[in-house]
Amino acid sequence: MQQKVIEIIAEIKEDPGLLQTLNGASDLTLDAALDSLQIINFILRIEDEFDIEVDFDTFDLEHLKSVDRFSAYVAGLAVR
Numbered sequence: 001m002q003q004k005v006i007e008i009i010a011e012i013k014e015d016p017g018l019l020q021t022l023n024g025a026s027d028l029t030l031d032a033a034l035d036s037l038q039i040i041n042f043i044l045r046i047e048d049e050f051d052i053e054v055d056f057d058t059f060d061l062e063h064l065k066s067v068d069r070f071s072a073y074v075a076g077l078a079v080r
Helices: 002-013 036-050 061-065 067-079
Strands: none
Touching: 002 036, 002 067, 036 067, 061 067
């Protein structure tokens, strides 16, 4: 799942170089430099890819502190 998340970030940023520079510890806002609109597009793309629904009213920005943390959050939603 981590690699797919990184692929989607690279797709949203239109920067294939991110595939080599991002890893599980990468911060989605600092290292990937996703802005607010890109974060929304990223989450919508994640919802489609993993067939989940993110509740924006309860979404915690702490999930964006690393690719691993976000992947764990998505995995938790997929189990429900």
